[in-house]
Amino acid sequence: MPFLKTSTLVTIERHIAEEAAFHPEATGEFSRLLRDFTLALRILARDVRRAGLNDVLGMTDGMNVHGERVKRLDIHANEVIYRAMDHGGHLCVMASEESDGLMSIPDDYRKGKYVLVFDPLDGSSNIDVNVSIGTIFSIYKRLDETATTPGTLADVLQPGYKQVAAGYAMYGSSTQLVYTSGNGVDVFTFDPTIGEFLLTFEKIRIPKRGRIYSVNSGNAHKWPQGVRDYVSNLLRPSEDGLRPYSLRYVGTMVADIHRTLHYGGIFMYPSDSSSPTGKLRLVYEVNPMAFIVEQAGGRATDGRQRVLDIQPDSLHQRVPCFIGSEDDVRDAEAALVAAGDF
Ligand code: AHG
Ligand code: MN
Ligand code: MN
DSSP, X not given: OOOOOTTSOOXXXXXXXXXXXGOTTOOHHHHHHHHHHHHHHHHHHHHHHTHHHHTOOSEEEXXXXXXXXXXXXHHHHHHHHHHHHSSSSOEEEEEETTOSSOXXXXXXXXXXXXXXXXXXXXXXXXXXXXXXXXXXXXXXXXXXXXXXXXXOHHHHSOOGGGOSEEEEXXXXXXXXXXXXXXXXXXXXXXXXXXXEXXXXXXXXXXXXXXXXXXXXXXXXXXXXXXXXXXXXXXXXXXXXXXXXXXXXXXXXXXXXXXHHHHHOOEEEEXXXXXXXXXXXXXXXXXXXXXXXXXXXXXXXXXXXXXXXXXXXXXXXXXXXXXXXXXXHHHHHHHHHHHTTOO
8 A cells, every 4th residue: 555645745624625525515614623623633642642651541440331440541532522522613412432421512602513423542451551542433414404402312323324424543653543524535644743634545445355354362252153163264274375364453443443444354343142242332433433444445244234224222332343355244244144143
C-alpha cells in the first residue's frame, strides 16, 4: 500500500470540505463538527503519549456499566470528548461506552442535527503496557432533522447503515485517524509539529482474502463448534500454500482492525458459552468498524447477518462479530452453517 505523494498537503478540514460535494445537504455544520472532534483527538494524542508522565495511568475505584474496572484514561478521554463536543451546536445528544445512559447537551447550548456515539478509549487493558489504544466514533443524523429539542435514545439506537460518518484514531507509533463518510476510507496521520491531521492513505481497499486471523484463542473451549472448525481449518496446511494462516491478536480492536484493513484476513469476537452475544458493543465499537471495513470493500457480519442491518435494542448491546476480507468472513459464516450453529 504505497504512501500518497503528499505534494499537496491535504488536511482533514480540506478533505472534509472537498467531500462535502458528496453530501450536498451537509452544511458547513458537519465540517465544523469534525473539526471539533479532531481537537479532542489532538488532546488525547498528547495525553496518551504522556500518560506515563501525567499520572493518568492505573485504575479508578469505579466500575462502568459493563462491570469492568475503569482506567483513569477511559474517564479522562470520555470527559475530553464530551467537553470538546458539548457546545458547538452540532449535536443533539451523545452516548459513549463510559456513560450509563445518554450524554445530554447542556441547556445553554443549541441542539444540532447530529448524534455522536463513541468509545473514548478502546483497548484499556493495554494502556499500562504502552500497547496501541484508540478511540472509535460514529455520527448519525437525528431522526427529525428539524427538531431543536434534546436528542433521544431513539436518535442513538439507529441501525448502522444510517451512519453519516465513522472512524477511529489509533494512538500508536504515530497517531492516525481512519475515517469514512460513505465515500471510501481515508487515513490521516497527525503531524504534531504543525498540529494537523494530513491525508496519508486514500481510499484504502482491503484484500479480498488475507493470511491472518485475529481472535482471542483463550476462549476456544467456549466457542460454537463452527468457529472451532473454521479455525482448525485455517491451521491445516493446504496444497496451494494459502494455509496455515498466522494468528495476530493485539487485544485492542482498533489495532486489530487497522491491521486487517491493510493486510486482509479476519478479526473475530464470536459468541461463546459465557458470553452468548460476544463481548464487543454494537453501537460504538462494531457498527463504526463495520461501516469502515465495508467501505474498504470488506464484510462485517454477526456470523449470519450484516452488522449494519441490526436494529439496536439498547445502548450497550453486545454482538458477535466477524469482520475483514470478504472471502475470509464468508468462509467463517459457511463453517457456522455447516456445524449447525445457525
Ligand atoms: P475497551 O477497552 O473499550 O473496553 O475495548 C476492549 C475490547 C476491544 O478493544 C478488544 O478487541 C477486546 O476488548 C479484547 O477483549 P479480550 O481481552 O477479551 O480478548
Ligand atoms: Mn472498546
Ligand atoms: Mn473503551
